Amino acid sequence: xxxxxxxxxxxxEGKGRMVxxxxxxxxxxxxxxxxxxxxxxxxxDKGKFILNLLPSGILRDxxxxxxxxxxxxxxxxxxxxxxxxxxxxxxxxxxxxKISDKAFVxxxxxxxxxxxEEERLADKKYGSTKRGIAPVxxxxxxxxxxxxxxxxxxxxxxxxxxxxIAWKNLTLKxxxxxxxxxxxxxxxxxxxxxxxxxFITDTTEYLNKSVKAGKKILFEAQLGALRDIDYxxxxxxTSSQTLAAYAPTGAGIPGEKLDNVIGVMKAYSSCVGEGxxxxxxxxDEASALREAGAEYGAATGRPRRVGAFDIPASRYGVMVQGxxxxxxxxxxxxxxxxxxxxxxxxxxxxxxxxxxxxGDKLDKAKPVYEYxxxxxxxxxxxxxxxxxxxAALNYIRxxxxxxxxxxxxxxxxxxxxxxxxx
Numbered sequence: 001x002x003x004x005x006x007x008x009x010x011x012x013e014g015k016g017r018m019v020x021x022x023x024x025x026x027x028x029x030x031x032x033x034x035x036x037x038x039x040x041x042x043x044x045d046k047g048k049f050i051l052n053l054l055p056s057g058i059l060r061d062x063x064x065x066x067x068x069x070x071x072x073x074x075x076x077x078x079x080x081x082x083x084x085x086x087x088x089x090x091x092x093x094x095x096x097x098k099i100s101d102k103a104f105v106x107x108x109x110x111x112x113x114x115x116x117e118e119e120r121l122a123d124k125k126y127g128s129t130k131r132g133i134a135p136v137x138x139x140x141x142x143x144x145x146x147x148x149x150x151x152x153x154x155x156x157x158x159x160x161x162x163x164x165i166a167w168k169n170l171t172l173k174x175x176x177x178x179x180x181x182x183x184x185x186x187x188x189x190x191x192x193x194x195x196x197x198x199f200i201t202d203t204t205e206y207l208n209k210s211v212k213a214g215k216k217i218l219f220e221a222q223l224g225a226l227r228d229i230d231y232x233x234x235x236x237x238t239s240s241q242t243l244a245a246y247a248p249t250g251a252g253i254p255g256e257k258l259d260n261v262i263g264v265m266k267a268y269s270s271c272v273g274e275g276x277x278x279x280x281x282x283x284d285e286a287s288a289l290r291e292a293g294a295e296y297g298a299a300t301g302r303p304r305r306v307g308a309f310d311i312p313a314s315r316y317g318v319m320v321q322g323x324x325x326x327x328x329x330x331x332x333x334x335x336x337x338x339x340x341x342x343x344x345x346x347x348x349x350x351x352x353x354x355x356x357x358x359g360d361k362l363d364k365a366k367p368v369y370e371y372x373x374x375x376x377x378x379x380x381x382x383x384x385x386x387x388x389x390x391a392a393l394n395y396i397r398x399x400x401x402x403x404x405x406x407x408x409x410x411x412x413x414x415x416x417x418x419x420x421x422x
Contacts, residue, residue, distance in 0.1 A: 001026075001216045002258050004244040005327075007224025008265035008317035008403075011242075012272060012297070012304060014329035014411065015264045016040020019056035019220045021409075021416055022262075027215040028064045029057025030207070032250030033240040034222030035072040035106055035136070037129040038272075039297070044416040047088055053078050055220050058097065059090065066203050069102035070240065070250025072136045073148065074111075075192035082195075099196065100203040100252055101149035108188060109168055109180050110135040116175040126236055127274030137239035144168070148200045151193040161185060204252035211256055219247035219258075225317035233362060236275025244321050263323030263405065265314055267331040267395070269307040269343075272297045276362045279307030279343045293333040308341035308369065311402045316356035318405045325408035328396065332412040337374040340395060343367040344402070372398060380413040383420050396422070 005022070007013045020042045023029055036052035043049075046059055053073060055065040067073065082092045110132030117134075118125045128134065139145040144164050150157045161182060169179045210217065221242055226232045228242040241250065244261040248254055268289065271277045281289060286306050289295070295304035318326070334340055345354045346365040357365060375391035382388050388396075400407045411419045 001260070002211075002219070002248070002256060003217070003260040003262060004219040004221065004247040004258050005262045005264060006221040006244045006247075006321050006323070007227075007242065008263040008314055008321060008323065008326070009224045009269060009310070010226045010271040010273075010277070011038055011223035012270050012295075013224055013264040013266055014327070015221060016042045016051060016056040017329065017411060017414065018262065018264050018327045018409065019218065020044055020059060021419065023057040023060040023063050023218060025216065026057070026063065026218040028066060028207070028210060028217045029055040029060075029220060030066040030068050030217060030247075030251040031055045031071055031220050031222065032068040032247050033070040033242060034238060035131060035133045036074050036077045037131045037133045037238065038222050040220075040222075041414075043414040046090065049085075049088075052081065054081050054085070054092075054097075057218065057220070058085065058092065063096070065097045066207070066251065067099045067103055068203065068251040069100040070246065071100070071103045072106045072133060072140070072240075073099070073103050074106040074131065075189070075196060079192050079195050094198045094201075097199055098201050098203055098206060099148055099199045101147065101152075101200050102204070102252070103148045104136055104140050105146040105148060105151070105189075106132045106136040107146070107185060109172070109185070110139070112177065113168075113171065113175075116172075116177060120175070125274060127272075129273075134239045139164075148196075151189065151197055152200060157189065158186065161189075207251060207253045211253060217251075219244070219251055221247070225320050226313060228320070231320045233275050233358075236273060244323075260325070261321055261323050262325055262327055262408070263318055263321050264327045264329060265317070266293075266329050267309060267334055267399075268293070269310050269313070270295050270304040271306075272302055272304050276365070277305050277307065278313070278346060278362070278365045279310045279367050280305050281307045288336065289333070292336055293330055308343050308367070309399060310343045310367075311399075312343070312346055312354055312356040314399075315354075315403045318403050323405050326400070326403070326405050327409040327411070328399065328407050329411040331392065331396070331410055332378070332380050334395075335375060335378060338376065339371040340374050341369045341371055342398070342402075344370045380418060382412050385420065385422060387420070
């Protein structure tokens, strides 16, 4: 069984929470793209955790966790995450955690370049987290990157790094920045890379053997469909493929096919970063929803933009993700609303449309709202459909029909057991 858990919208949908919940039924959890530019918040009996790089299954005993070749890895940040887990009594060993030898290294100069470019763009910036993600993926496709396997061979590493830094300094010179010193980068690589060498392995070989042995594998995505480099709201996207179709490739088993795709979306909309966000609320209305949902970025702490559930965007996300079932998160957050707004369509240049547009058309889109009755009661103790108030159940059924995909899981709180199955 190969299953992907993916985001339907702009990211921050609650994927980590769902991976933590469902990981009990799987042997292997694998992150297949992205870096430490977004976070997955997990709350369970071991405490509250914010994971930027480590798969969310790292908190589940007896599960193997893998960082796939499609990822970009900030060595310093990863070492910090591992240390924080150890401080809370969670041991991370090569038996339970493996890093693909083909994953790329995010270096300090990638973060420097990211910051310089956002500053240059000024009011036209993309809303980068400034953690070097776009520059390191750019270097990957320019064939100017370092992979995790390079950390194992010190002599080869120095030779490769010399040529890369000479090239990278040409770019930084254009920004008026100082030159990168090879010795400083080597010290950084040695300090953090040495700690991670025991985890580096050929995960393609490992995963292919696991598939043949009948192991159950769960793929964990970062961000959502609307941040995908090809199908998202370009250029306000991430620099990797966030879609389920990329999961086997980014994990290391490109010849395999998924058996199931679980799409995660909130009962309302939230968004971190720049770019069009048609349903965005403002003022007191936005503040009330943001505070009720604790909508602050897990990786950056930035206040998230919030709004009503967006049907055109969510239907599009379900389509490009190929979702077969939905996990609806944070339904409990809406309990304070008398009436719940839902964006049923867009108006573009005076024409109503239910289709999610791209490019400049999306910038012109205005929301067309419908309103459903609120349920005005605490639903955090609900554990079955019969426990839900009618208004809450009606809201779920409305969304289910609107996006064209069955809702299978509904979370009514942040804790591991605070959910129900439809």
